[in-house]
Amino acid sequence: METTNHATNSTHNTQLRILGVIPARFASSRFPGKPLVDIHGKSMIQRVYERAKESTKLDELVVATDDERILLHVNDFGGRAILTADTHQSGTDRCAEAAHKLPGFNVIINIQGDEPYIDSRQIDLLASCFAEPETALATLVKKITTGSELSNPNSPKVILNRNSEAIYFSRTPIPFLRGILQGEDHEEWLSHHTFFKHIGIYGYRADTLEAITHLPVSILEKAESLEQLRWIENGYKIKVAVTDIETQAIDTPADLQAILKKHNQ
Template sequence: MRILGIIPARYASTRFPGKPLIDIKGKSMIRRVYEQALQSASLNEVVVATDDERILMHVSEFGGRALLTSSEHQSGTDRCAEVAEKLPGFDLIINIQGDEPFIDPKQIDLLCSCFDEADTQLATLVKKINSVEELQNANSPKVVLNSKSEAIYFSRAAIPTVRGLEISEWLSAHTFYKHIGIYAYKAETLKAITKLPISPLEKAEALEQLRWIENGYKIKVAVTEVETVAIDTPEDLNRALRPNIPGNTENQ
């Protein structure tokens, strides 16, 4: 099985314009993501997918591979689909978040292992929730799994509701999971899901994964113990550079 790692990277960002090119201790964020992805034992190739010439040139300058993609894409999934079409011959596509400079390569390998089961169409990672604060954070989507380790729903709300208990007691009564935003798709599945219209549940929760579920696709899930820091704002960058941040080997 040939596996392509794609790192979508947009220059425009309401909260942090130009963030792929920000300096993190001598290297740009996109370079750190790229170099971490190269350490995965599963990937045959890694490429940055960008809509901006500045990012394209920067990746080329440090010796990486990048492709220019449309500026009209609404999601990283759509950007990955364009690259997958331009680079045929891969069986599996991994969508690696371009704002996680300390991503653990073993997470990529864990995600790829979901396709050891031949019928897996899509896959992602989750992590057990360990605090009520995390459970109530609407910016951190929660995932409900079935007995086959497949995601059956994603929500910004704390689900399921544990009846008869205060929310402070829920974690002792049920195992809750949060979504870790890295995806894998079979090449033909990626092509198909990007042609689907926005679905009612996706519109309600603002979570594209729900479009896939509503259309009958199964999302295989692997549980990880690792969560690295995503950088969406300048404040996130300051937090990421603090000592003892998971995955931040620069500070260990």
């Protein structure tokens, strides 16, 4: 298996031009029309866009959507949007199409479209990973502070190596601390080891993004239902930066109600 980071020299010696892409699809099995839901007077996609626009690292920002209603709405509030295919299986694939339609950028940041109160400092932190020319892929992690986070299968965990690269992602608590952990007392686990959870924002070199969209679904990806394992299985290295800023995504109508209660504006 190939073990290089797959980044090519073509992107190493040029000034970084960074494109921020917010993938947004209308049809969601758990929450149809989610990008257009109202959050204290603004749609979710508008809040994401305005927060991302505060980034000091992005040269351009665009919403990549498969639905004309979202396209028109973004245009109405003064944002930039493009139509992409409705057949994409992931936000990564949608970002790749956006990068193809908007050439001239050598780094693409995939910004989650369901985090209306995203902090632009997280975007800047992720973008800073590409100051290292060997970085082909990058993402963020955050230290886990509660047992409920550690046990939550919807919050993927990450193991890092000494080079701040992701070794593995899992929906179960990793690593297992043999001889220390007893039963399911996850609060106790945290007193013996520093665990990290994945923050789902990605950065890609343009050539790497193009390449990974052609990889077949991998065995580990199927097992965990985590797309990034496909990249690791194929020898790609994922640079990791640690953030202390929390994020809150809206996956269901219940999540929306929680956000509405937490934020007043």
